[in-house]
Amino acid sequence: MPEPLKIAPANGRLGILTPGMGAVASTAYAGVIAVRKGLAEPIGSLTQLSHIRLGKREEGRNPLIREFVPLASLDDVVFGGWDPISPNALEAARTAGVLSESDLAPISSELEGVVAMPAVFDQRWVKRLDGIRVKTGENLFDLAEQLIEDIARFRSENSLERVVMVWCGSTEAYQEASAVHDTVESFEQGMRENDENISPSQLYAYAALTSGVPFANGAPNLSVDLPCMIELAARNRVAYTGKDFKTGQTLIKTILAPGFKARMLGMRGWYSTNILGNRDGEVLDDPENFKTKEVSKLGVLDAILQPEVYPELYGNIDHVVRINYYPPRGDNKEGWDAIDIFGWMGYPMQIKVDFLCRDSILAAPIVLDLALLLDLAQRADQSGNQEWLSFYWKSPHSESGSPEHDIFIQQTKLKNTLREWMGESPVTHSEAG
Numbered sequence: 001m002p003e004p005l006k007i008a009p010a011n012g013r014l015g016i017l018t019p020g021m022g023a024v025a026s027t028a029y030a031g032v033i034a035v036r037k038g039l040a041e042p043i044g045s046l047t048q049l050s051h052i053r054l055g056k057r058e059e060g061r062n063p064l065i066r067e068f069v070p071l072a073s074l075d076d077v078v079f080g081g082w083d084p085i086s087p088n089a090l091e092a093a094r095t096a097g098v099l100s101e102s103d104l105a106p107i108s109s110e111l112e113g114v115v116a117m118p119a120v121f122d123q124r125w126v127k128r129l130d131g132i133r134v135k136t137g138e139n140l141f142d143l144a145e146q147l148i149e150d151i152a153r154f155r156s157e158n159s160l161e162r163v164v165m166v167w168c169g170s171t172e173a174y175q176e177a178s179a180v181h182d183t184v185e186s187f188e189q190g191m192r193e194n195d196e197n198i199s200p201s202q203l204y205a206y207a208a209l210t211s212g213v214p215f216a217n218g219a220p221n222l223s224v225d226l227p228c229m230i231e232l233a234a235r236n237r238v239a240y241t242g243k244d245f246k247t248g249q250t251l252i253k254t255i256l257a258p259g260f261k262a263r264m265l266g267m268r269g270w271y272s273t274n275i276l277g278n279r280d281g282e283v284l285d286d287p288e289n290f291k292t293k294e295v296s297k298l299g300v301l302d303a304i305l306q307p308e309v310y311p312e313l314y315g316n317i318d319h320v321v322r323i324n325y326y327p328p329r330g331d332n333k334e335g336w337d338a339i340d341i342f343g344w345m346g347y348p349m350q351i352k353v354d355f356l357c358r359d360s361i362l363a364a365p366i367v368l369d370l371a372l373l374l375d376l377a378q379r380a381d382q383s384g385n386q387e388w389l390s391f392y393w394k395s396p397h398s399e400s401g402s403p404e405h406d407i408f409i410q411q412t413k414l415k416n417t418l419r420e421w422m423g424e425s426p427v428t429h430s431e432a433g
């Protein structure tokens, strides 16, 4: 049995701050408030619903995760956030149109009470949006300091013990890391000089890590996965994780692809197209913002199928991903997949998947789980990248450069990490059954 980690208890209140108060964030808040009132079940959330087997199968030990590890209770959660457009979470939820008025009515005063703080926003990074509640400052360093003050005020006004931050803002334009991102020193110098390579999401990540607040990046843009932020997280002993919530089409892709590979079926192509009509779809209609998403979505198949190990099965795959902005669908995306596989003696077969999904309904429980699990990691003094949370990401951050994308391996890693932290043996499934 491994030695259990010393994990500080989840006493007091936990603040969850989201830069971005749009469809995903407002749906996440609404769900938690509805669950607290007994109006809904937390469907899709591992921290609330999943059990975890301990020891050998015949021991019959199978507690809920939330009874096994010391997680913050939903009753202790307080929400806050920033947005350049949404004034509060109720307006955000109404604009997003994910939840019906009948579901919003019994929780409307709580949602209205979550007032968005003015955002650090720059249209250079999100061309399709016009910010109206935007901070101004002498330079980027000054803006980051304003965010740090916001975090401190949120903490004291709500008498919070701990705070975590989950980026739920729009996907920023594509960018590669540059010299300004090399070290904390170069980044701070760059903020003072208004370096054009520094994006708003990086200022939020900097503010969080400087404040000792764990950070999760729900979008595919670069924010915390930069050398300067990794250095800052190590220096301040803060946990972080990312990036890009694994929902919708990529969720299905990482469920199906490991199955084809497990049976040694070949693949010739995978064509994925989406229509969606929410604000996210509008932002992604710009080629620079779509590129950020495309890079995140394309990495998945190669990592699962390992064409370098299985060239005869996966060495020649056409993998295409398209997103089309189509307003009539709102948040109810339709994702089509045309999958061309082949079997014995090379005979081709086709699979079509038509997933009429609800993006924010799939993303909301991920926001909650990440917030609670990051808070757990921080209390367990686990700083830096939390690779065991890859389960939740389209582009899991991995220092080794080769992240795990297979959702079943990711799930095993997540549960085994919790077992080990609590002094239980990992489950390898090597015994019968």
Ligand SMILES: NC(=O)c1ccc[n+]([C@@H]2O[C@H](COP(=O)([O-])OP(=O)(O)OC[C@H]3O[C@@H](n4cnc5c(N)ncnc54)[C@H](O)[C@@H]3O)[C@@H](O)[C@H]2O)c1
Pocket (backbone or CB within 6 Å): 019, 020, 021, 022, 023, 024, 025, 082, 083, 084, 085, 086, 096, 119, 120, 121, 122, 126, 129, 167, 168, 169, 170, 171, 172, 200, 201, 218, 219, 220, 244, 245, 246, 247, 248, 278, 279, 280, 359, 360, 362, 363
């Ligand atoms: N819904 C999903 O399934 C899913 C999956 C993976 C990733 N994501 C990502 O999550 C993010 C949120 O998605 P959504 O559907 O809620 O989008 P949304 O457009 O409804 O909400 C994003 C919000 O972020 C705000 N925003 C933009 N720049 C900001 C800034 N600098 N600071 C603070 N707020 C800012 C916008 O005003 C908007 O209200 C997007 O980046 C999206 O790509 C969503």
